[in-house]
Amino acid sequence: MPKMSSRLVARPSFEITMSDSRTVFELQDIRRTYQVGSEFVHAIDGLDLQIQDGEFIAVIGTSGSGKSTLMHTLGFMDSPTSGQMSFEGEDVSHIGRAERARLRSTRIGFVFQSFNLLPKLSVLDNVLLPLIYGRQNPTNKKELGLSVLERVGMEHRASHRPSQLSGGERQRVAIARSLVNKPRLILADEPTGNLDTKNRGRIMDLFGSLLDEGITLALVTHDTEVAQYAQRRIRMEDGKIVEDDGR
Amino acid sequence: MNPIVDIYTGASNGLREVWANKVRTLLSMSGIILGVAALVAMVGIVQGMLGNMRASFERSGGVLRLEVYPREAPESQQHIAGISPGMTWRDIVAIEKAIPLADYVTPIVDMSWESFIANGRRERSMLHGVTPDYAGISNRKLDYGRFIADSDIDAKSPVIVVGSYIAGDLFRNIENVVGQQLRVRGQVYTIIGQFEPTASRGFGRSRRGWNYEDRMNYIPATTAMSRYKGDDGVNRIEILASSVEAMPDLMSQINNTLTQTHRGIQDFEIRTQDEQMQELKKLENSFTYSLGGIAGISLIVGGIGIMNVMLASVSERIREIGVRKAIGARGHDIFIQFLAEAVVISILGGLFGLVASVGLLTLAQDLIPQGENISNMPVTAMFYGFLFSSLIGLASGIYPAMRASRLDPIDALRYE
Numbered sequence: 001m002p003k004m005s006s007r008l009v010a011r012p013s014f015e016i017t018m019s020d021s022r023t024v025f026e027l028q029d030i031r032r033t034y035q036v037g038s039e040f041v042h043a044i045d046g047l048d049l050q051i052q053d054g055e056f057i058a059v060i061g062t063s064g065s066g067k068s069t070l071m072h073t074l075g076f077m078d079s080p081t082s083g084q085m086s087f088e089g090e091d092v093s094h095i096g097r098a099e100r101a102r103l104r105s106t107r108i109g110f111v112f113q114s115f116n117l118l119p120k121l122s123v124l125d126n127v128l129l130p131l132i133y134g135r136q137n138p139t140n141k142k143e144l145g146l147s148v149l150e151r152v153g154m155e156h157r158a159s160h161r162p163s164q165l166s167g168g169e170r171q172r173v174a175i176a177r178s179l180v181n182k183p184r185l186i187l188a189d190e191p192t193g194n195l196d197t198k199n200r201g202r203i204m205d206l207f208g209s210l211l212d213e214g215i216t217l218a219l220v221t222h223d224t225e226v227a228q229y230a231q232r233r234i235r236m237e238d239g240k241i242v243e244d245d246g247r
Numbered sequence: 248m249n250p251i252v253d254i255y256t257g258a259s260n261g262l263r264e265v266w267a268n269k270v271r272t273l274l275s276m277s278g279i280i281l282g283v284a285a286l287v288a289m290v291g292i293v294q295g296m297l298g299n300m301r302a303s304f305e306r307s308g309g310v311l312r313l314e315v316y317p318r319e320a321p322e323s324q325q326h327i328a329g330i331s332p333g334m335t336w337r338d339i340v341a342i343e344k345a346i347p348l349a350d351y352v353t354p355i356v357d358m359s360w361e362s363f364i365a366n367g368r369r370e371r372s373m374l375h376g377v378t379p380d381y382a383g384i385s386n387r388k389l390d391y392g393r394f395i396a397d398s399d400i401d402a403k404s405p406v407i408v409v410g411s412y413i414a415g416d417l418f419r420n421i422e423n424v425v426g427q428q429l430r431v432r433g434q435v436y437t438i439i440g441q442f443e444p445t446a447s448r449g450f451g452r453s454r455r456g457w458n459y460e461d462r463m464n465y466i467p468a469t470t471a472m473s474r475y476k477g478d479d480g481v482n483r484i485e486i487l488a489s490s491v492e493a494m495p496d497l498m499s500q501i502n503n504t505l506t507q508t509h510r511g512i513q514d515f516e517i518r519t520q521d522e523q524m525q526e527l528k529k530l531e532n533s534f535t536y537s538l539g540g541i542a543g544i545s546l547i548v549g550g551i552g553i554m555n556v557m558l559a560s561v562s563e564r565i566r567e568i569g570v571r572k573a574i575g576a577r578g579h580d581i582f583i584q585f586l587a588e589a590v591v592i593s594i595l596g597g598l599f600g601l602v603a604s605v606g607l608l609t610l611a612q613d614l615i616p617q618g619e620n621i622s623n624m625p626v627t628a629m630f631y632g633f634l635f636s637s638l639i640g641l642a643s644g645i646y647p648a649m650r651a652s653r654l655d656p657i658d659a660l661r662y663e
Contacts, residue, residue, distance in 0.1 A: 077573060077656050098577055105575020116570040116660070120267045132256055133575035177574070 023089075024185055024216050025051040025074060030083035032069050032239075043069040044080070045239035051185070056211050057218045057246070058230035066239035067220045068189065074218060075108050075187045076100040088184065105134040109178025111219075113190035115170040117162035117177070124149065124158040127177045134181050148176040152206060168199030175206060179215075186210065188219035192226055204229045257583030261591045264560075275556035276596030278549025279640070283600025283632045286542030288607035290628035293534040295611075301527060310491055310524045311350075312384065313517055315484040315501065320514040331512035336472065336479035339378070341504050342486065348497040350489045351380035354481035356471040358431075363464070365417040365429035372413050372462045374431060376471025384487045387460070392425035392440035399439075399467040406470075407431075408440035410461045434474050436466065494519070539628075543635065549596065550639035557589050557647035568651055569659025578652035585648035586641070593640020597633045604629070 032044040044066045051057065051074075061067045072078040073085070076092070079100070085093045087103070095103075104110075109130075117126045127145045131138065138144055149155040152172040162170055171191060178186050188207070192200040200223075207217055208229060219230070227233050232246030265272045301309075315338075320328035342352045356376030363370050382394040392408070399406055409424065418424045427438045444461055472479050488497045498517055505515050561568070568581055608624065 072657055075573070098579075101572070101575055101577040104573065110573050112570075112573075112660070116566070116573075118567055118570065120263070129571070130574045133571070133577070133580055135252075181575075 022053040023050055024053055024055075024087070025049065026084075026086045027073075028084040030073065030080045030085060032066075032073060032078065033081045042239050044073065047083075047239065047241055049234070049241065051216060051218065053216055054211060054214055055216055055218075055246070056207070056229070056231045057234060058227040058232070059218065059220045059234045059236060060222060060224065060227050061236035062222065065236040067236045069239075070236065071187050071189055071218070071220050074185070075110060076103045101133070105130055106181055107184045109181065109183035109186040111171070111174050111178050111186060111188035111191045113193040115162070115167075115174045115194075117170055117173060119162055121162075122158065123154065123160050123162065123165070123173050126162065126173060127180055130177060130181045145176075145180060148179045149173070151179065152176045166199075167195050168202060171195060171199070171203055172206065175203070175210075179210070183215070185216045185218065188217070190221055190223075191219060192221070192223065200226065253580065253583050254587070257580070257587035258591065260584045261587030261589075264588050265591050265595070268560075271556065271560075272592055272595075275553050276549075276592050276599065278552040279546065279593050279596030279636045280549075280600040280603060282542060282546035282549045283597050283636050284603035284607055285545055286539060286632040286635075287601065287604035287625060287628045288611065289538040289542055290535060291604070291608045291625040292611050293531070293538055294625050294628075297527065297531045297534065310494070310520050311488040312520055313486040313488060313494075313498065313501070315486070315505065315515050315517050317483070317514060318516050320512050324512050324514075328512055328514060331509040331514050333509075334481050334484065334515060335508075336468070336481065338484060338505055338508050339468075339481065341508050342484070342501060345504050346497065346500045348489050348493040348500060349486045351383035351485075351487040353378045353381040353384060353485050354468050355483045355485060356468045356476065356480075357482040358471060358475060361431050363413050363417060363429050363431055365427065368417050370413060370416045372410070372464055374464050374466065374471075376468035377465050378468050380487075381465065381485070384485050388443040389440050390443045391423045392438070394440050395465060395467050400469050403469045403473050404467060405434065405436050405474075406439040406466065407436040408442065408465045409438055410442050410463050411444035412462045413464055414438075414441050432475065542632075546632075546636055546639055549636070550593070550643040553589055553592055553596075553640055554643035554647060556592075557585060557644055558650070560588070561585065561647050561651045564651075565654060565659050565662040568654050569656050569662065572654070572656035573660060581654075582648045582652035585651045586644045589644025589648070590637065590640045593636050593643075596640070597636035600636065601629055601633060604632075 027047060027049040030044055030047045030049075031042065034041045034043060047066075047070070049070075059067045059070060069078065073080055076095075077100070079095070080093065083093065084091070088107070092099075092103070117123075118129070121129070124142070124145050127149060128141055131141060131144075146155050146158060149158055152175050154169060154172050154176060157165060157169065157173070162173065165173065171194075175186075175191075186207075191207075192203055195203060204226060207219070211217060217230075219226070221227055232244070234241055234246070235243035315334070317334045320331065336354065339352055339354050342349055346352075354377065358374035358376065360371050361374045363372055377395065378400055379395050379397055389408070390411075394408055395406065398404070407429065409429075413429070414424045417429060418427055421427065424438050424441050429436055429438065442461070442463075468481070486497075486501065488494050498519070501517055506513065509515065571581060571584075572578075605624065
């Protein structure tokens with residue numbers, strides 16, 4: 001039965017992709033509902049969104065507005081309860097855990113507010129971590145790692161431990177880690193939330209420079225200044241998009 | 248996708264984690280170390296001690312030794328029992344000729360207790376008539392001279408090999424009594440050999456042994472027959488088989504041969520040391536299994552220790568698991584990583600345990616001086632100890648690894 005329905009919903013998204021190959025994400029009437037006790041919480045409540053190649057999107061909204069759930073959905077950490085979602089022209093509304101993991105490891109880069117580097121690994125090993133799970137196993141692994149570290153200006157710290165770095169440096173390493181798999185889309189969740197003003201600017205400039213390389217970028221923030229760096233701003237409230245200046 | 252790459256990746260991650268938490272790892276593997284060390288050392292010591300028992304058993308011919316005793320003919324043959332010549336020299340000749348599986352064959356012409364006289368002294372001791380093969384069965388060492396030879400049998404020579412009791416008592420001032428003469432029941436014998444005393448070996452050796460064996464004295468069987476018995480009857484036959492495998496064949500061949508020489512009368516019985524050997528084996532098994540069982544329980548306790556540490560390690564690293572999943576690790580990858588960690592801990596523990604067991608066995612060797620065989624390392628026990636500890640590590644890692652692999656990445660990342 002579920003197979004039938006997925007085939008039915010796959011058709012419209014396929015047609016959409018055919019019409020525009022530059023579409024990264026296509027979301028239609030996405031809902032994500034959690035059950036908390038006997039109550040249902042609609043974290044995302046009927047959301048439509050298209051993300052084009054090379055866009056820089058900032059998602060803003062108060063806490064509880066559903067912006068984190070949206071990021072988790074876009075990052076294949078979570079599946080929508082209902083609605084249709086396609087990624088690079090493929091229907092991804094009903095894919096399983098393993099397929100989501102594969103997409104996370106090969107197509108998506110994550111940057112977190114608290115950096116989330118593994119403290120026991122060196123900077124270089126942290127950066128190379130996604131390659132293990134991406135199953136690509138390139139021959140020149142080390143050079144690849146060093147080149148992305150160079151890209152973020154951290155190659156001189158390759159053998160350091162994350163604890164020996166400042167906050168801004170850690171976030172640059174985290175960005176290098178998100179880049180190493182050459183992802184289609186980088187998702188950043190409050191990437192400057194733990195940084196001072198100076199570092200905030202440097203990180204945002206770094207993100208800006210990634211756009212020149214054709215990477216699509218979506219970040220969640222409630223810092224309106226940070227949101228100014230983006231080309232397109234989406235405001236969320238109660239699980240819905242209430243403002244989208246890219247339209 | 249590729250299981251070998253998965254396992255390699257998991258194992259190297261696991262090793263790194265083990266290395267990063269050296270103290271914790273060492274503590275968690277202590278149960279396995281002690282378990283393996285105890286298992287191997289216990290089995291080694293038991294095997295060593297029983298090995299010594301077996302060795303002394305083997306020295307007296309062991310399971311290879313057979314004895315043929317005369318007995319009453321069975322009921323059904325009673326009326327014709329008289330046609331059997333009984334146990335005689337001809338039996339010996341027949342066995343020697345017909346049965347190559349018998350390495351050594353000797354009759355025992357048992358003179359029992361006799362008075363031995365020399366230098367005006369008289370001493371009671373035991374006298375047996377035997378053939379040269381007796382030396383091969385008893386395995387006793389001579390201090391001086393030689394044992395009875397074939398030529399002595401042929402010539403019915405008046406020669407005697409004495410035990411340390413007679414040597415010490417009749418010839419008090421002479422260390423080497425070879426060449427001396429003594430009398431038994433009026434017959435004069437020349438001493439040709441003198442046995443090494445069996446007892447009091449460790450303490451400065453006295454020539455006068457107290458062991459029963461030291462009171463044994465031997466003359467050629469043919470001499471005993473012609474001088475005392477007047478016929479060629481023998482009291483019993485002792486035989487040493489060439490190998491354990493040959494025993495059943497040997498026994499049936501002896502039975503056939505003697506049935507022939509005894510004209511079909513079953514007036515003899517063949518006795519083996521098998522029962523004694525079975526007892527020894529039983530003892531060995533019960534020791535091995537009971538001590539091995541105790542050590543096995545301590546290994547299981549060690550496994551529970553590993554599981555405990557792994558569970559703690561999982562909840563300590565929930566966030567790390569979240570990060571790994573967010574950047575693309577599947578549940579499967581996390582499972583293998585944690586399982587590999589448990590296996591690495593238990594394999595290292597097993598190896599350390601083996602090293603410790605070698606130490607324990609070396610120590611045991613010093614503490615139990617009679618345990619000459621304890622130095623033999625119980626390779627089988629080592630193999631099973633190591634295998635068992637690795638399996639226990641695997642088993643105790645499964646549950647924690649499963650918990651880690653099932654964590655939801657979003658919840659895991661939020662975990663503080």
